[in-house]
Amino acid sequence: MPRPHTPILSPARIRAAALALVDRDGLDALSMRKLAAELGVQAASLYSHVATKEDLLNDVASEIIGRVDVAGFTAGWREGLVRWARSYRAVLAEHPNMVPFVSRGPDRRDASLRMADAIHGGLVGAGWPPREATMIGAAVKYVVIGAATSSFAAGFSDDAQLYVARYPHLNQAHLLRQHAEEVDNDSFELALGALLATLDAKHTAPVAEAVVRTPAP
Amino acid sequence: MPRPHTPILSPARIRAAALALVDRDGLDALSMRKLAAELGVQAASLYSHVATKEDLLNDVASEIIGRVDVAGFTAGWREGLVRWARSYRAVLAEHPNMVPFVSRGPDRRDASLRMADAIHGGLVGAGWPPREATMIGAAVKYVVIGAATSSFAAGFSDDAQLYVARYPHLNQAHLLRQHAEEVDNDSFELALGALLATLDAKHTAPVAEAVVRTPAP
DNA sequence: ACCTGAACACCGTTCAAGT
DNA sequence: ACCTGAACACCGTTCAAGT
Numbered sequence: 001m002p003r004p005h006t007p008i009l010s011p012a013r014i015r016a017a018a019l020a021l022v023d024r025d026g027l028d029a030l031s032m033r034k035l036a037a038e039l040g041v042q043a044a045s046l047y048s049h050v051a052t053k054e055d056l057l058n059d060v061a062s063e064i065i066g067r068v069d070v071a072g073f074t075a076g077w078r079e080g081l082v083r084w085a086r087s088y089r090a091v092l093a094e095h096p097n098m099v100p101f102v103s104r105g106p107d108r109r110d111a112s113l114r115m116a117d118a119i120h121g122g123l124v125g126a127g128w129p130p131r132e133a134t135m136i137g138a139a140v141k142y143v144v145i146g147a148a149t150s151s152f153a154a155g156f157s158d159d160a161q162l163y164v165a166r167y168p169h170l171n172q173a174h175l176l177r178q179h180a181e182e183v184d185n186d187s188f189e190l191a192l193g194a195l196l197a198t199l200d201a202k203h204t205a206p207v208a209e210a211v212v213r214t215p216a217p
Numbered sequence: 218m219p220r221p222h223t224p225i226l227s228p229a230r231i232r233a234a235a236l237a238l239v240d241r242d243g244l245d246a247l248s249m250r251k252l253a254a255e256l257g258v259q260a261a262s263l264y265s266h267v268a269t270k271e272d273l274l275n276d277v278a279s280e281i282i283g284r285v286d287v288a289g290f291t292a293g294w295r296e297g298l299v300r301w302a303r304s305y306r307a308v309l310a311e312h313p314n315m316v317p318f319v320s321r322g323p324d325r326r327d328a329s330l331r332m333a334d335a336i337h338g339g340l341v342g343a344g345w346p347p348r349e350a351t352m353i354g355a356a357v358k359y360v361v362i363g364a365a366t367s368s369f370a371a372g373f374s375d376d377a378q379l380y381v382a383r384y385p386h387l388n389q390a391h392l393l394r395q396h397a398e399e400v401d402n403d404s405f406e407l408a409l410g411a412l413l414a415t416l417d418a419k420h421t422a423p424v425a426e427a428v429v430r431t432p433a434p
Numbered sequence: 435a436c437c438t439g440a441a442c443a444c445c446g447t448t449c450a451a452g453t
Numbered sequence: 454a455c456c457t458g459a460a461c462a463c464c465g466t467t468c469a470a471g472t
Binding site: 102103105106107124134135136138139141142143144145146147149150151152183184186187188190191193194195197198199 | 219317320321322323324351352353355356358359360361363364366367368369399401403404405407408409410412414415416
């Protein structure tokens with residue numbers, strides 16, 4: 001066995017350590033040097049396994065997105081959408097400090113494109129015209145990303161009572177910390193439920209056509 | 218006139234230059250040194266007018282949020298919400314590179330709190346119970362922030378056709394650049410319209426009570 | 435009061451050198 | 454093949470010094 005050292009690093013280990021650091025200290029606290037220190041190694045060593053900090057974060061983001069449940073469409077488009085929306089939100093809520101990065105812009109990440117494709121395919125397969133499927137996917141995504149991004153609960157600090165005192169209407173707005181998650185959740189379900197109700201009303205005609213076009217095998 | 222120099226900098230001039238730089242080159246491209254260079258000055262000079270880079274960005278964000286129209290509630294809660302949502306989205310769309318910063322987390326900025334307070338006050342004044350007003354404000358905000366954050370059009374690059382080739386369902390998804398803005402807009406209006414339809418249905422009872430409780434002056 | 439020059443403690447990334 | 458040490462071109466921020 002002439003191998004001089006068993007390797008101490010690997011892309012997966014680096015990703016895990018990066019995510020742990022971001023979860024603990026925030027996205028801005030992640031530096032290649034701190035990450036290396038956490039792994040007992042020099043900063044330059046990371047570049048044997050990772051091309052760039054941006055790439056590393058993209059890979060971490062892809063791992064997160066990959067955990068979203070897009071399999072619900074076997075039980076119908078409604079169930080597919082609901083499971084997608086709730087699991088998408090839950091997965092983001094597990095890593096609030098990664099949300100700004102994960103939800104940045106029009107997504108070029110492979111995992112995000114696969115997710116978008118699964119949703120679009122599920123909707124089209126259930127009879128929604130492609131143009132409407134795109135809009136529905138986008139609208140649900142807006143609600144999820146918005147809820148994850150501007151959550152009351154995420155990073156809610158204990159000095160929040162300060163604001164309650166200064167802004168009269170917020171005073172009665174149930175913004176206390178113990179209610180923040182509940183308000184987040186109810187607001188999210190309000191938006192999601194409203195969207196589904198509208199889709200239920202629209203749904204009747206297009207799905208009938210689709211059954212004709214794509215008969216069961 | 219013993220004044221040695223007429224001051225070349227001011228907080229407002231610095232904010233304007235910072236926003237222009239971010240709009241042109243992106244949020245990551247903003248550094249105090251580049252900003253100073255743009256203003257024909259040394260980096261250290263900025264600190265006579267601005268406490269910190271973070272503070273500067275917060276002030277820029279406040280200016281942006283301050284342009285949002287929250288005055289529509291004089292024409293009823295429905296008109297108030299619609300004008301708020303559309304102008305909020307439009308204001309963010311004017312500065313897509315600032316969106317990640319403007320919509321970060323639970324907002325501690327004064328302008329954001331004033332906006333939230335105006336919306337909440339408008340809804341409560343129209344008869345919505347405080348708890349529901351909070352949820353409605355949050356739900357509309359989710360749609361606006363989500364639409365601004367994960368817009369197809371913002372930063373849509375010209376090599377997007379690459380993905381269309383690789384992902385079959387996206388192929389038919391009308392994701393070509395010339396349609397991106399239209400899809401964004403229709404998806405946003407779908408989500409907003411769904412929310413309003415649900416609120417219209419809920420609205421009847423609470424508003425009647427409110428008229429009794431808060432009679433006209 | 436406002437701006438400068440130099441410095442401090444950081445960054446991401448590269449690269450020759452060691453094993 | 455993997456890790457190190459040193460270096461490069463950057464950061465945000467501070468502070469004594471000039472006017």
